[in-house]
Amino acid sequence: MTNRDLALKLLSHVFWHQKNEFMFERDTYPCWTIFAVEEGSFFYEIGEEQGEARFGDFVLCPPRAVFRRKTLEPLSFHFIQFIGEAQIEHDPKWQGKLSLLDLPRLTSSFRYLRTLQGWDEESTQHKLHLVNDLLRMVQMERMIQESPAETIMDEQMDQARSFLAEHAYGNLSMLNLAQKLALTPVQFTRRFRKAFAQTPTEFINDLRLTRARHLLESTSFTLDVIASQCGYENGFYLSRVFTSKIGMAPSIYRSMHRV
Secondary structure, X not given: OOOOOOOOEEEEEEEEEEEOOOOOOEEOOOOEEEEEEEEOEEEEEEOOEEEEEEOOEEEEEOOOOOEEEEEOOOEEEEEEEEEOOHXXXXXXXXXXXXXXXXXXXXXXXXXXXXXXXXXOHHHHHHHHHHHHHHHHHHHHHHHXXXXXXXXXXXXXXXXXXXXXXXXXXXXXXXXXXXXXXXOOHHHHHHHHHHHHOOOHHHHHHHHHHHHHHHHHHHOOOOHHHHHHHHOOOOHHHHHHHHHXXXXXXXXXXXXXXXX
């Protein structure tokens, strides 16, 4: 698989916010279709593959394949349809769940996609660039994982990552999780960083700040309420973390993203 832009023709892009359920439990599409999750989770089944998808995951459905799905949590996702090229058409790796580890860059790409509502030529080209970029990031991460012989998939850390994603917005103790894995906190952090190029705390913050951004953009909730829904102690602490990581105060971010 070469690391280059894929020759795609973008057909459709719709962003769905807080969808409680799909209209149909199964569907087929005449073209390649991506369900790219921003928030929440859903169960999917394509052929013999099935699983759960959440933030950081794309589910790529080939043309005419039966796609079964069911929301597990209120789901915010990008529905993208395109015509692919031979590299995708004939590579079995390009279907089912594709996961991306670079969550900050993914969050930024999603935000740009949400702001591009029109289908004029310029907006379409921007959207196509962003979709191509997302798939190219998947390519690059696969190359890194597949090339060095010493790189071994750490199934225990993969399970830990899933646990963190599931419990990211509640009371979460890294110490307790490390103990459950029979590891010291230092060992856990080192192995997690080796597997995913970020620490467990960085991973959790990415998830929490993504939800905080959504709530700032789409609700009038106070900062304390948003903090309680994102796993932070209070609005003051959320404000400190948000300002440090995003580069602006939550109030400024909210004012910039209100239509």
